[in-house]
Amino acid sequence: MKRHLALRHLAIAAAVVSMIAAAGCGGTPGSSPGSGGSTPTGAVQKTGFDKLGPVHLLIWSYDNQDPGLEPVLKQLSANFEKQYPNVKIDMVFKDFNSLVNVVPRALASGSGPDITEGNQGYQTDAQLVKAKLIVPLDRYISAYGWEKWYSPSTWSMFRWTDDGKTFGKGPTWGVAQTGQNINVYVNTQKLKQLGFDPSNMPQTFDEFNTMLGQIRAKLPKNEPVIEFGNNEGYGTIHMFGGIQAAFFSPQDERNWIQHVPGSTWDTPDNIKALETYQSWAKNGYFNSDYNALKYDQSAAEFAKGNGVFWMGGDWDASIVKSGLGDNAAVINIPPGSSGTWAGVGGLSGPWHISSKTKYPDLAAAWLNYIIASPEAQKLMYAQQQIPSPSDAAAPPAGDPYLGQVTDAFRQVADDDGLMLYTDWASPTMYDTLASNFQDLLAGRISAQDMAKNVQDDWDKFDQTLKQ
């Protein structure tokens, strides 16, 4: 009898306990320890890492497009391991979205990468800074003399106050390997066939805009003037930058992205830029399936000979060249009345050092090696990528195409025309821009609507920064 009762109570108790265990998970989210690590202090160790004993460095990167910097990073890491045989580098490549949407939690878990790329702007880097998941690099900047790499306005894309709220001020949290600029890739053979002279390209936006119309009139109806892939929604952000720059000042755009008080996107000039962009779609300059085609697919289509122009990142220079060979050329969208060469661009993904790594100084030595060393810069040029430091070696002679890619970046950078990436302005801005641009190009909303929608997103996020 006793046993029977005990068994019964035990059963009920056990069941109840399991239910409580299941439901009981109270407490304020995020309040448990272990989200942030520590900031290293003291003198920076620059050499002698071979005495550290066995070291395992985990590095995450998304620079694996077509193939982009992937071979460069692999080769440089192999060299680095040769220099320090006790160091084992584990390079992990992920696509952009898979990396940036996962890396905050990976770093917080404590088993994430020692070094990783983030993304400038409020969506990713602000979060990493705010949660103290990465360390400021100011010690390393002065120890290695990285100051001279970039202009102050370029450095501002890596600077955040400790609370992750003010963009462009405060400590510096990242450095980048390559320069990024949105180019106009030109199929010179097609252009010649249509009776244009590729060596005499338009020098003003109006001339360029007129030229697009002339090409449309001469080209067979089923061929696009501009090959376009916008399935993911960033192709459009890139392309619009060159148009916007003809109407809207780059400094205003940067201020807006960095939430300088009083900034707005909803201006008559910007609406004019949006209207111009809408007219490109209306005039049939694009392939009809641009919303279904992915960015990289459109690059491949252009490389196969579809379209007279393709607008995309200079990081895609090699895929275009591999397809078109000597018929590929590179220009920028020419400037508007201001005469300033500008467009969407900046530097490549920011490299960060985890606040939880045991080897922050070693990580900084690796960063210095992959950006500043002559081997690194030579390997970058070999992949048609432009080293970011302003004191970088010149591109190798005898490669006119690479010369054009480099010149295009310098033309914009020297005019202080790198407008940064519009989607950095708020965590939701990428989605807002992507869907609004698609609606705009399809004629479902007006330029005024779009300017207002984008500014509404900005205002809503701006409110949270003031809290």
Next chain:
Amino acid sequence: MATETAAQVGPETTARDRARARKRAPGEPRNVAWLYILPGLLFYGLFTLAPLAHTVELSFFDWDGLTVGHYIGLANYREAVSDPLVRDSFKHSAELIVFYALLPVALGLLLTAILTRHPVRGFTFYRTALFLPQMIAGVVVAQAWVWIYAANGPLNAFLRDIGLGSLARPWLGDFTWALPAVGGIGTWVTYGLCMVLFIAGAQSIPHSLYDAARVDGAGAVREFFAVTLPALRNQVVVAFVLTTINALRSFDVIYNATSGGPGTTTYVPSYYMYRNAFVFNRVGYAAAIAVILTAAIFTLAGIVLYVSSRGEER
């Protein structure tokens, strides 16, 4: 247990034991049954109930997923109710139910009627082949259909070949057609499941019923509505519940094929929830959307089961 049973049926049964036994209706499980379901309950609690409770809890917080969150009561729910994108997402889901639930069930019934009426050579092969889509990973399915739907893909090539070139379009990039195109993928994935459920059910229908129907002069259509469909009623209910749940939580195909675009025409609640949790750093708001979605799934499944059980009583 053996001793206990013996005690109850044996001659030495005490009055107290008999009294206890009477408290329980005959055949009703004893409390000790809790111990038997404990292992299952523990896992269910740990991996289903606990995350569910945690999600409900998070939905009351403003939390970025990393730093300390703070309690904001029902603010997330208030925002969700007035968020046009949440409303659009649920509207799109409702449209997807047509493609993920109604069409597959109808197709499944049609195939069952065809495959069971006459012995078909290679029956097992067809059954397996038609069930195959159900077993392929969503990512693979999405990639394959992105190719099929492409501007120069096989679907448009087929339309042009049969002289319907004017209908050809980049399906997934078209504001009007992207959602139905995604729905078409859902139909393709789910109809096999429905069909297998129905065929299994149909095989247990006594052949005498068909014989009787035929003697009474029923044709194929009459036979289907008089014999097959009523006998499959339980399978149809199960298929409806499963496919409706599939429709409401569809994510992988949207994520891989359209990213919610063009515009926001293929946004669904689970995709919007994912964007909030992992891209916009708004875990609390994402949790609120998840709770609303869960409630919607429970409600719809409940309605289907309620309607079907009422029908049974008649």
